[in-house]
Amino acid sequence: MSARGPPAYDRRVFSPSLPSSGPSSGPAPGPSPGPASARRWRADPPAAVSWCAALLFCVLLCATLAAGGPGEGAVDLPGPALVALAAALAAPLGWAGRRPWPVLAVLLAEVAGWTAAGLPAERIWPLLPGAALVTGAVAALGPPRAGRAAAALTLAVLEAAVQLSLYADGGGRRVFAPGFVALTLLLALVVLLAWLAGASVRERREHGEALRAEAAARVVADERLRIARELHDMVAHSIGVIAIQAGAGSRVLDSEPERARGTLRAIEATSRETLQGLRGMLAILRGAGPGAGDEPGAGAAQAVGFGPLAGLADLDRLVETTARTGLAVELRRLGEEGGPLPDAVDRSALRIVQEALANVVRHARAGRCVVTLERRAAELRVEVADDGRGPAAPSGAPGYGIPGMRERVALLDGEFTAGPRPGGGYLVSARLPLAAAARPAARPAKRP
Numbered sequence: 001m002s003a004r005g006p007p008a009y010d011r012r013v014f015s016p017s018l019p020s021s022g023p024s025s026g027p028a029p030g031p032s033p034g035p036a037s038a039r040r041w042r043a044d045p046p047a048a049v050s051w052c053a054a055l056l057f058c059v060l061l062c063a064t065l066a067a068g069g070p071g072e073g074a075v076d077l078p079g080p081a082l083v084a085l086a087a088a089l090a091a092p093l094g095w096a097g098r099r100p101w102p103v104l105a106v107l108l109a110e111v112a113g114w115t116a117a118g119l120p121a122e123r124i125w126p127l128l129p130g131a132a133l134v135t136g137a138v139a140a141l142g143p144p145r146a147g148r149a150a151a152a153l154t155l156a157v158l159e160a161a162v163q164l165s166l167y168a169d170g171g172g173r174r175v176f177a178p179g180f181v182a183l184t185l186l187l188a189l190v191v192l193l194a195w196l197a198g199a200s201v202r203e204r205r206e207h208g209e210a211l212r213a214e215a216a217a218r219v220v221a222d223e224r225l226r227i228a229r230e231l232h233d234m235v236a237h238s239i240g241v242i243a244i245q246a247g248a249g250s251r252v253l254d255s256e257p258e259r260a261r262g263t264l265r266a267i268e269a270t271s272r273e274t275l276q277g278l279r280g281m282l283a284i285l286r287g288a289g290p291g292a293g294d295e296p297g298a299g300a301a302q303a304v305g306f307g308p309l310a311g312l313a314d315l316d317r318l319v320e321t322t323a324r325t326g327l328a329v330e331l332r333r334l335g336e337e338g339g340p341l342p343d344a345v346d347r348s349a350l351r352i353v354q355e356a357l358a359n360v361v362r363h364a365r366a367g368r369c370v371v372t373l374e375r376r377a378a379e380l381r382v383e384v385a386d387d388g389r390g391p392a393a394p395s396g397a398p399g400y401g402i403p404g405m406r407e408r409v410a411l412l413d414g415e416f417t418a419g420p421r422p423g424g425g426y427l428v429s430a431r432l433p434l435a436a437a438a439r440p441a442a443r444p445a446k447r448p
Contacts, residue, residue, distance in 0.1 A: 054093035060126040061086035100137035108157045115161040132194040139198025151195035238274035240361040244325035311346035335375035356384035356428040364388025387425040
């Protein structure tokens, strides 16, 4: 591969060797939970709006009850008693945001009782739009059937009260007067608009709840996919190494006991490291889970036995572990010098190399493998090439290794290819853009 400018070249060859068992670093502790909010009290907007509306309607009722003079329908009560009456009539509106159905029933009962007593309905006209507004609250907070029933009941009671009051005052002549017919239609329109507004609020709320539930389900599915991908990458590589070492040890058990003991020590070291990673992952899943703001798969990456944030800094150890299986691995670092890689690119590159090496160990029957990293100004290229036969045709269910690598690259808007090389062997290649990883959220991968 070529790079712009004078390339920095680092070439390391890891020959097959027997490992010495030693302790491996455990997973880093998860983030401590943030402090709880000290401010627990907050205002209740529905209650505040309801009581403000009750106060406004109380003032309007005081004005309408006291309007006019003797013989003109005014309520003949002292000032304090009149205020108390208005307050009693308007007080139920204070609970409209919490208990709209009982409040509506009380308001309609007040209108019906006032009309049945032979008192003019225009003296309590503020209660009519008040009942219409409470009808909208019923439609907004209750099921659709409740909203329709409330609208029909309110419309029937209010129209009956107005018509009876007009008939009692002037007979049919007032009932059918154009001005009062228009008033009747306007009242019906107000009730209808209140019901439609409440139904619209309820539909928007239900739609928002459905979107939130869908988003939560998508987050759970994506996190399950990330956990499965991390678990596969961690366990598949280790099990492949263990299987190769166990086979080599069994062949030399009688002829070369010392070498067989070395393979057993290597199996023990690899098994302990894998078990430690699994325990770390279970601790994260049973605890706080992925930290807020982490890149995809960051929570699981902390538990895979390659340090707190597994990345290319652990690549030498990964290649050395693979070389224990008898595969000669050459590591090449090319390209421009630059600052630290974005965390998502750093971790994804390591996982791609890990899974590609696991496939070489399990399937390729290769004797040599070359891992190449090329850093450019806007991207990182990763290649893993071997001289084996490539993956065998699947005899059962398809594996998850190559789809998992493709998903990791798609999360970063990169390009991924995997297939036989023209001269023999197999090549896994990935291009990881650095700019895509720096964005707050990457595009979700398409599942195969």
